[in-house]
Amino acid sequence: MSKQVVTIKELAQRLNVSIATVSRALRNSGDVNRETRERVVRLAAELHYSPNYFAQSLVKQQTKIIGVVVPTIYSHYFSQALCGMTDVANEHDYYVMFCQSNETSGLERKSMEKLVACHADGLLISISKETKDRSMFDEVLSNGIPIVQFDRILPGLQVTKVIVDEFEGALKAVEHLIARKCRRIAHFAGPMELSVSVNRLNGYLEALKKHRIPVDKSLIIPCNSFEDDAQTATKKLMHLKVLPDGLFAVNDLSAIAAIQYLKKHGVRVPQDIKVVGFNDDPASRLIDPTLTTIMQPGYEVGKLAMGVLIDEIKNKKNKNQVFKLRTKLIARESSRSRI
Amino acid sequence: MSKQVVTIKELAQRLNVSIATVSRALRNSGDVNRETRERVVRLAAELHYSPNYFAQSLVKQQTKIIGVVVPTIYSHYFSQALCGMTDVANEHDYYVMFCQSNETSGLERKSMEKLVACHADGLLISISKETKDRSMFDEVLSNGIPIVQFDRILPGLQVTKVIVDEFEGALKAVEHLIARKCRRIAHFAGPMELSVSVNRLNGYLEALKKHRIPVDKSLIIPCNSFEDDAQTATKKLMHLKVLPDGLFAVNDLSAIAAIQYLKKHGVRVPQDIKVVGFNDDPASRLIDPTLTTIMQPGYEVGKLAMGVLIDEIKNKKNKNQVFKLRTKLIARESSRSRI
């Protein structure tokens, strides 16, 4: 930012009026002669004057900046959410300041510090895998900056949360398998530090309980979303004495990796084992067989989170609510009963 | 932003020194007694003081904000680029203000206006499909704000550009097919308003020319990346008198849609027709057969673009250069010659 090109002061000088008048004319506030106003407006347009947002922020005590910090944008779900957020931000003339934690709590903290330094009006956060410590969150809050958590939640914070009903989604997924006569259902479980993984596991357990299927711990295999991990998990699965007839994976990528691996080793999907994923990743409709999955409304999560945050900012009120969005089961070939 | 929690003024009062001293102590500039400095620093830490970024920007005449405007983040390639950008921005303590044009020139213009209003130090832009008009770009430039274009370029602007060598990538792709004995090679061509589509088409034509294969216009089928469009394109393809033995698609999504459609209609890939895509979308390694494709270094594009922009800002110099990154061919099953 080299020396501002045209300021309110320059306009004032050129028109032989005070800067106050110029400001009033442009803001359309207070009294100013119709003719004067027109002269001001005309010259402003002519010189492409645009007010310095920061100077305004200083006196208005608001920046119209929303800080967004996500673990990584490199995931279909978070892309969708960011999309929804910026769309809503645009409607309300807010800026979105984008930060990534790259799944580390160090970068997450640094991002939050930068965000309070630039006096963001509010923060939208989905925590990293590492995050345990709430001190930085408390500090943000004590600075009077509202936070809305979405998707990945740090428990214990008195703030509004926008989440997806993972539990119910997982329940639906497993019941879908049970309805298709699966009785030995395996689960690829995500990292237990993440609330979403826990919720999906709990949904799995609840479904079994509901249908009086005993829990077999050897069928619950830890798996960190990464392709390699999913392959090892699948290998473990295939080495069980009795092969399961169903698999509920914590996300689509591991489900897809599993399917690939199973196919390569002569296990047929869905005839021998039916598979359900989670996320409705674009890839899920591209593999063979297409993957049954649980759709999470990422775009809606983003829209809603940004919406309530802006609302809280405007009304200076922490609603401290939990918004839980519903998932949708999308049945495809990987769980079909008759071929 | 409710009334700033703790300001430099408050620190000064509490310590019975002037605000100038506080500022000097914290900035470590000018002379200030060691003991005084320590007292200041200690109290600042204690009260969690963080300077108001905007106030600083006002006097320093720089915001450390980089505006990024992309057509949509809802694409693997742009996600990667954004990722690279934020990583570099972080290293240099810059903010990234994120905007989406949703492929409309209206939103693109509005985003740019907002970005000059908040006095971003520089802009990183990949244009929308609609963009024809350069007036807004000129205005930004005339405000002294440097621009670096990446990926999708609006021709004629005297600014630095970071692009991928689409031409050479397409050339490689088609030569790969030719080397595998394809002689009737079709091309799904993207929208001609986009420089990238044009470059890929030209690469295709060049490859044919180089190997003295006559161009058959009926083999060049327009296709707008969308799934439906790709299906209609594939349908057209199958209705040709003689089926092509190769297909070079403008991007992976249309290639994948084509493969699905071909498979469903009994055409074998790669035996009957070999297919190459563009992008190395994660989906490309998940379908059956896995898709041969051209990898574009999205993350690197982002890193480089942000890097040169920051460099130009610091040195106040528009280098007006073109950085062309190389693609990489990733051979997979969809183009194998022996099965």
Next chain:
DNA sequence: CCGCGGACCGTAAACGTTTTCGGAAAAAAA
């Protein structure tokens, strides 16, 4: 004893706005 340099710190201007308050002039009412 005088003067000088250095160490330390305060005053005030500047950055570009918005907004309160009050004043001048014009118009209306008396």
Next chain:
DNA sequence: TTTTTTTCCGAAAACGTTTACGGTCCGCGG
């Protein structure tokens, strides 16, 4: 004419910083 009201506009403070400039005090050399 005088008073009141209205219309329009300017001065100045405020937002939270940085920084150029100058002042005070101290110690030291002469």
